[in-house]
Amino acid sequence: MASKAYSAATFMVPALLLLSLFCLHIAEAEAEAKVKLGREKISHLHFYFHDLVSGKNVTAVKVASAPTTNSSATLFGTVMVMDDWLTEGPAATSKMVGRAQGIYVSSSQEKFHLLMASTFVFESGKYNGSTLAMVGKNAALEQVREMPIVGGSGLFRLARGYALARTHSLELNTGNAVVEYNVTVLHY
Ligand SMILES: *[C@@H]1O[C@H](CO)[C@@H](O)[C@H](O)[C@H]1NC(C)=O
Ligand SMILES: *[C@@H]1O[C@H](CO)[C@@H](O)[C@H](O)[C@H]1NC(C)=O
Ligand SMILES: *[C@@H]1O[C@H](CO)[C@@H](O)[C@H](O)[C@H]1NC(C)=O
Ligand SMILES: *[C@@H]1O[C@H](CO)[C@@H](O)[C@H](O)[C@H]1NC(C)=O
Numbered sequence: 001m002a003s004k005a006y007s008a009a010t011f012m013v014p015a016l017l018l019l020s021l022f023c024l025h026i027a028e029a030e031a032e033a034k035v036k037l038g039r040e041k042i043s044h045l046h047f048y049f050h051d052l053v054s055g056k057n058v059t060a061v062k063v064a065s066a067p068t069t070n071s072s073a074t075l076f077g078t079v080m081v082m083d084d085w086l087t088e089g090p091a092a093t094s095k096m097v098g099r100a101q102g103i104y105v106s107s108s109q110e111k112f113h114l115l116m117a118s119t120f121v122f123e124s125g126k127y128n129g130s131t132l133a134m135v136g137k138n139a140a141l142e143q144v145r146e147m148p149i150v151g152g153s154g155l156f157r158l159a160r161g162y163a164l165a166r167t168h169s170l171e172l173n174t175g176n177a178v179v180e181y182n183v184t185v186l187h188y
Contacts, residue, residue, distance in 0.1 A: 045183040050085040078106040098122040114138040130154030161185035
């Protein structure tokens, strides 16, 4: 019995020490988080999005549709998966800054509206490795479409904001499009 009590105490002391160190670290992390909370900033990003559905570099593929999709004026029910290029300028040979990975879905029976659910994955400069999540309605035939930015990661933690998109060019024979994006986000 005595030896058991002794060994419990020997473990208790280092355990308590460890626990207090752990609490200290949590307190430090909280203090750091509080400091950063006071430093919210606004960033503006500008890039071109290449949605290539045919040709030698296909970046968006149709993965599903409904039996009625072909007879729908809005191709209602089409589901596309994209790994679209994001470049600095409008040319396909312009510097690659990231990808738009996700889906777009024809989701209106009356208008050509898409549900976009896309992660902008940045691959260059200070935003390399950071992401922004965009989810919302893309009224694809309107000149300028606004979509919400609902979150982010890396340098874009806790991001919120909006994206404005305008078609820069659309090849009617291939369906390939280049879209200009201006993204405004608040983040820490
Ligand atoms: C586009 O396709 C060409 C030819 O297949 C290839 O050389 C090039 O690397 C591709 N570009 C990208 C960005 O994947
Ligand atoms: C719809 O049209 C596409 C392209 O013309 C064709 O490949 C596909 O088989 C059609 N789907 C149905 C369900 O008829
Ligand atoms: C982006 O980060 C990855 C992973 O850290 C690295 O391999 C890559 O070279 C970086 N790209 C640029 C353009 O800095
Ligand atoms: C993006 O911003 C630039 C510079 O202010 C402007 O010239 C361009 O028209 C904007 N494009 C969109 C789609 O908002």
